[in-house]
Amino acid sequence: MTESPISEEPAPSRPRFPWQYALVAVPLVIAGLVFWWGYNRAQPHQFSGAVIQSPTAAPDFTLSSDTGPVSLSDYRGKLVALYFGYTFCPDICPTTLQDVADAIEILDDGDATDVQLIFVTVDPARDTAERLGEYVRHFDESFLGVTGTEEEIGSVATLYGIYYRAGEGSEATGYLMEHTATLLVIDREGNLKEVIPFGVDSDGIAADLEYMLR
């Protein structure tokens, strides 16, 4: 029997849908993504301010608010954001307080309740406890504003390395305060952890707070 002239060519292979490639590529991509995520998470967090590496206990103090005496130690277990300013200030202080309020909004609800902002006035002559309370609560209901005698304010500011001085304004303004405009962040263990300079936006502040709340 004669063999029919069957073509010697192998049957043309149908172009296979590249499942076999997908089988290899997809796990590779997933592995790549997992590695990248893990690598990023393992990177040290980039802080927006100066970090104090060795544990430095934040000195305790007690000052007056319109809801009673406020001591730093009352808030052990929470993050405390400490800011020295004054209510007569039109620009820097409202901007910073708004940035912190916005940062707290960015945090998860659980985290948000663990952050306490305390605004210490460097202008006790003008800033009564009542005025401070109304002022800070405009930005966030949880904020506390505290005052004291000139001596008490002076000693707390010195403990925190905060400089302030009355400077000459204009006839319309009267004196204006110069002051160190940094946000001091004290961690849950009561250590002064970070000094955030003016100008860091709410995203930057939120990222640092969230990292410290982990």
Add this chain to the structure above:
Amino acid sequence: MRRMSACTSAALLLLLAAGCGDGSDIEVSGAWGRPVPAVAANGAFYMVISNKADTSDQLERVSSAACGAAELHESMMTDGVMSMSPVGAGGIEIRAGSEVVLEAGGLHVMCIDKQVDFVVGETYELTLEFAEAGSVVVDVEIREG
């Protein structure tokens, strides 16, 4: 289109030149203020001021019915210490074809002894007095950062 005679062109140019002092060379954009607490004595207004003229100009004075007094101030940071002082007698210089930005942490209009509550959405009139361009009135909008 008929070509204008040299006379007509010259007349037109003179008319345009006569427009100086009506503030048209100054463009103010993005005038805003932050909603500060009702109990706060003062507030601040920020904006961008552009000088389209070919000579420099100075913003000498500001005023607003929303403020007991309005002044130009500058916040300055030196070694971490923030201070603020009134802008000197010459006012704020805006060079020809240039612009000046009034923003948080820098130059700003200080609204002293504010007469109104700064509520988000409200606008207040602010009059800017320039040495060359004369009076320019802007609406300042109160809004969140």
